[in-house]
Amino acid sequence: MTITEVGRARLRKEDAHLITGRSRYTDNMTLPGMLHLAMVRSPFAHAKITSIDTSAAKSSPGVVTVLTGADVAAEQGSLPNVWPVTAEQKAPAFPSIAVDEVAFAGEVVACIVARSAAAARDAVELVDVSYDELPVVLDLEEAFTDKVLAHSNLDSNLSATWVFDSGEAGTGKPIAEALANAEVLIERTFYQQRLIPAFMEPRSIVVDPTSEQITMWSSTQIPHILRLILALTLGLPESKLRVIAPDVGGGFGGKLTVIPEEFITLMAARRVGKPCKYTETRSESLQSGHHGRAQVQKVKLAATKDGIVTGLDIQLLADMGAYLGIIGSGVPILGAFMYNAIYKFPAYRLECNNLFTNKAWTGAYRGAGRPEATFAIERLMDELAVELGMDPLEVRKKNWINNEEFPFTTVTGLEYDSGNYEAATAKAVELFGYDELRAEQVRRREANDPVQLGIGISTFTEMCGLAPSRVLGALSYAAGGWEHAQVRVLPTGNVEVVTGTSPHGQGHETAWSQLVADRLGVPFENIEVLHGDTQVSQRGLDTYGSRSLTVGGMAVLAAADKVIEKAKVLAAHLMEASEEDIEFTDGKFSVKGTDQSTAFGEVAFAAFSAHNLPEGFEPNLDSDATFDPQSFSFPHGTHLAAMEVDTETGQVTIRKYVCVDDVGVVVNPLIVEGQVHGGLAQGIAQALYEEAVHDDAGTLVTGSFVDYLVPGAPDLPHFTTARTETPSTTNQLGAKGVGEAGTIASTPAIVNGVLDAVRHLGVKDIKMPCTPSRVWAALEEAKTTGGVQ
Amino acid sequence: MIPSAFDYAAPTTVAEALGVLADAGDDVKVLAGGQSLIPVMKLRLADPAMVVDLGRIGELSGVRDDGDALLIGAMTTHHQIATDPLIVEHVPLLAQAAATVADPQVRHRGTFGGALVHADPAGDMPAPVLAADATFILAGPNGERRVAAADFFQGYFTTAVDDGEILTHIRVPKYTGWGSHYEKFTRVAQQWSIVAVAAMVRVEGGTIAEARIGLTNMASTPLRATAVEQALAGAPLTAEAIATASAHAAEGSDPASDLNGDAAYRRHLAEVLTKRAVIAAAGL
Known part of the structure; x- marks a missing residue:
């Protein structure tokens, strides 16, 4: 096999149609006789519904019907949570349309079905809902006290308490000992603000109920999982449902979910017997799509005076919002295995308390648990360095897993297969000009420059390749983590690759073509990648958690290998040679020691024509494969940020950002570069810009992009990106995953840099996002008190 | 939507x-x-x-030389204001402020007159127009009337334009030879101003002869920083003198508190940004 495609920076196949508007987003779908939906949503964060009068809306021009929770109570069931993190986990029923109580502002209380989107929207205002307001609980620490309950029918806001203790698990020492014997103890509380995924394409659903099989188009990351859940929840035969995720404009975990509107659109379409469409507005997307992060982290780090960490104790309060989303309960648990990061901590305990509040439910958001964990530990390593007067890079070096120690089993019991933290860090330090910037920092401090300079460090790792099915089972997740692929060989020798992954911006069509082009010797252009339709790709577990290449890509390679094995049999028959003598290279089958050969396309046509096949040979070369990873993969890297803080205004500027990522073997460097850039933007956004803010009544104040500040290109610096390549040993390609790396790594790098710039002025911490007004307030506070938490 | x-x-x-x-x-x-x-x-x-x-009324668009002033049609776009040679020569402050409005798409659609009549306290065009002592020309059922900038902005999203009236033109005196600068403070590029300062100064030798300062988003209407203007008149052209004068920037202001900062922060920003705007306008 000659490798000409893997490693090549190909432009993406997908882009031509996407950037010229020849796209097939769900909202582009128009079906004959299609009706339109609009939702009536609760303005209150917690209230009893005392009455709903739909008569005026029903008689509004163009309105076909209006559905309330009472109308669908018998069929709607409850949106499921598939990750009960403990056996005792509590979850309130999560109806698609609220029946008698609403628990967050934006919850659907009625649905208009009308002949046009405008008529549906007009009728929303004619639905008269009476509410009795109930007290709201919004703050996590307050929710933990149970003084106010998020649901009147639950006796506590606590959904579950999940605990990992390395002493009990036998993966390390008991934490109590480490804390009691600590020479240095760092205690901090970090706040992971609530974020909104803010994908570019709002969610949209079209349901066509007019044939034997009901078809749903949805802007989702998980068409396969969605079909299963719709079938189980609504009691429909799975075989009667086809789910299609056409072009999907971003997800970031925000579409790794099943949403009330998918159920409502399906129920409405079945009821009226006509195709129905619902497309949310941007306001609805921000208000009632699931949110991410939203944790309070109470952390204790024990260390020796030499800077060797001896233990880490974490207490988490994790905001589930009003309901348990499909995997909301498990998001903090994904992070629980990453607090020890790249370090050799001997003792570790994490207690995670999942709590209900009267806000939109939470779920996966790029990184899902791992950014929170990485932030906490990377902030702590800086705090330890400050406490000991050491260089923060030095503290990290003292504690990290050395290259020669791999494979290494960590204090959480995970086996890290490979890594080279020394190499990535050395490269980053060189590209960054670390020593020169440190020297400039000293000069600026001494000169009392109004613009101070700080250096932020983040040496991160994360677990990707979700996931070995047996591990998911051990964590009580309902499904497995395998992935499926099919390689179909057409009579011309062109190839269709069917993948169970469901790309929504990742470029699988390009990358999977590159994989198969090398493997089968078929030109890149002659390969078509099919996905996102349960009728085309019968099996799959979809796209999230940086899993697609390391799991789905391996299934593609395995299926391609099966094609070659099949084709060898036929090639041997055609050339009247023994199977053992057939070699396959660069798209040609040849007989060892002869000049006899036959091309892949010729074998493909022979399989199709079936005129001359070996005894018992089925007339096609198509092959399926399902790949279940045996372990995770662990990308890592070193990110360095030079941050300038204008002490007169509090304005923060990224002067220089260098990241060296080790994502293993790279299929397409251009796609990897794009993932890193986008990931950095989202991680930087958490550090500096984005926060979902609610008022005291629980109304989302940041309900539009005027107030929810997503940074754009002008707000971000040039990124210096580089890579080291330490192949993963847990998959045959050596890839590790890149979708979340930039997001996970950059948030602590930025905040560490901001604090490093102003710590000498007495500032000890600044809550994210580090807005100019917060930075200025922290500087003012430090002037009067000598420090602010 | x-x-x-x-x-x-x-x-x-x-x-x-x-x-x-x-x-x-x-x-x-x-x-x-x-x-x-x-x-x-x-x-x-x-x-x-x-x-x-009003998009099809041709007479409302464009910039005309009107002797000691420029006559600007209300439907002139922000992009035109930012690039018009007459404006760039005679009232560059307007061009500088217009170039900071939102993003290129908005600047090609949004209009000078529309922004002024909308009178958003965080909008970028009112403060420069107030600092420049512009005159608003309104057409109404009883003919034309003229309103001074100082009387035009009456409150939060409220102006002197009555029901049945249309703002047709804005007459802006020429400040040929003055230095000017619009100092805008935001968290992200396309954002409304958290605070902004519009400054024009006339320098004679080593002295600031005259200064005009407008403040964006420091009250429900744009404000003139009159205390700063008075302190600057006749002051030496030094950073120290400008900083001393700028300490008066928040006098008489009544800024709002919101997610971007509270009133105290805005008052502080007004001082810092005024200092920076005047220094830039004076070419220091």
Whole structure:
């Protein structure tokens, strides 16, 4: 096999149609006789519904019907949570349309079905809902006290308490000992603000109920999982449902979910017997799509005076919002295995308390648990360095897993297969000009420059390749983590690759073509990648958690290998040679020691024509494969940020950002570069810009992009990106995953840099996002008190 | 994001537009570039029964030399304001401020007059116009009337334009030879001003002879920083003198508190940004 495609920076196949508007987003779908939906949503964060009068809306021009929770109570069931993190986990029923109580502002209380989107929207205002307001609980620490309950029918806001203790698990020492014997103890509380995924394409659903099989188009990351859940929840035969995720404009975990509107659109379409469409507005997307992060982290780090960490104790309060989303309960648990990061901590305990509040439910958001964990530990390593007067890079070096120690089993019991933290860090330090910037920092401090300079460090790792099915089972997740692929060989020798992954911006069509082009010797252009339709790709577990290449890509390679094995049999028959003598290279089958050969396309046509096949040979070369990873993969890297803080205004500027990522073997460097850039933007956004803010009544104040500040290109610096390549040993390609790396790594790098710039002025911490007004307030506070938490 | 139903008229002359307005009753909105009105209609924060679109009235667009002043049509876009040679030469402050409005798409659609009549306290055009002592020319059922900038901005989203009237032109005196600068403070590039300062200074030798300072988003209307102007008049052209004068920037202001900062922070920003704006305007 000659490798000409893997490693090549190909432009993406997908882009031509996407950037010229020849796209097939769900909202582009128009079906004959299609009706339109609009939702009536609760303005209150917690209230009893005392009455709903739909008569005026029903008689509004163009309105076909209006559905309330009472109308669908018998069929709607409850949106499921598939990750009960403990056996005792509590979850309130999560109806698609609220029946008698609403628990967050934006919850659907009625649905208009009308002949046009405008008529549906007009009728929303004619639905008269009476509410009795109930007290709201919004703050996590307050929710933990149970003084106010998020649901009147639950006796506590606590959904579950999940605990990992390395002493009990036998993966390390008991934490109590480490804390009691600590020479240095760092205690901090970090706040992971609530974020909104803010994908570019709002969610949209079209349901066509007019044939034997009901078809749903949805802007989702998980068409396969969605079909299963719709079938189980609504009691429909799975075989009667086809789910299609056409072009999907971003997800970031925000579409790794099943949403009330998918159920409502399906129920409405079945009821009226006509195709129905619902497309949310941007306001609805921000208000009632699931949110991410939203944790309070109470952390204790024990260390020796030499800077060797001896233990880490974490207490988490994790905001589930009003309901348990499909995997909301498990998001903090994904992070629980990453607090020890790249370090050799001997003792570790994490207690995670999942709590209900009267806000939109939470779920996966790029990184899902791992950014929170990485932030906490990377902030702590800086705090330890400050406490000991050491260089923060030095503290990290003292504690990290050395290259020669791999494979290494960590204090959480995970086996890290490979890594080279020394190499990535050395490269980053060189590209960054670390020593020169440190020297400039000293000069600026001494000169009392109004613009101070700080250096932020983040040496991160994360677990990707979700996931070995047996591990998911051990964590009580309902499904497995395998992935499926099919390689179909057409009579011309062109190839269709069917993948169970469901790309929504990742470029699988390009990358999977590159994989198969090398493997089968078929030109890149002659390969078509099919996905996102349960009728085309019968099996799959979809796209999230940086899993697609390391799991789905391996299934593609395995299926391609099966094609070659099949084709060898036929090639041997055609050339009247023994199977053992057939070699396959660069798209040609040849007989060892002869000049006899036959091309892949010729074998493909022979399989199709079936005129001359070996005894018992089925007339096609198509092959399926399902790949279940045996372990995770662990990308890592070193990110360095030079941050300038204008002490007169509090304005923060990224002067220089260098990241060296080790994502293993790279299929397409251009796609990897794009993932890193986008990931950095989202991680930087958490550090500096984005926060979902609610008022005291629980109304989302940041309900539009005027107030929810997503940074754009002008707000971000040039990124210096580089890579080291330490192949993963847990998959045959050596890839590790890149979708979340930039997001996970950059948030602590930025905040560490901001604090490093102003710590000498007495500032000890600044809550994210580090807005100019917060930075200025922290500087003012430090002037009067000598420090602010 | 679908507005309520409304009637729509697109007159081609000011006289015709006034007639439409006169017949339309109270529940009518005038549409200029639509960069503020259309979003609030789509969010149903406004649901006028009728919209009168000024986009087809050619006479309302463009910049004309009018002796000691420039006569700017209300429908002139931000992009035109930012690049017009007459404005760049005689009132560069307007061009500098217009170049900071939102993003290129908005600047090509949004209009100078529309932004002024909308009178958002965080909008970038009112403060420079106030600092420049512009005159607003309004056409109404009883003919034309002129309103000084100081009387035009009356409150939060409220101006001197009465029902049935249309802002047709803005007459801005020439400040040829003055230095100017618009110092805008935001968290992200396309954001409304958290605070901004519009400064024009006339320097004679080593002295600031005259200064005009307008503040954006420091009250429900744009403000003149008169205390700073007085302190700067006759002050030496030094950073120290400018900083001392700028300490008066927040006097008489009444800024709001919001997610971007509280009133105390805005008062502080006004001082820092005034200092920076004046230093830049004076070419120091």
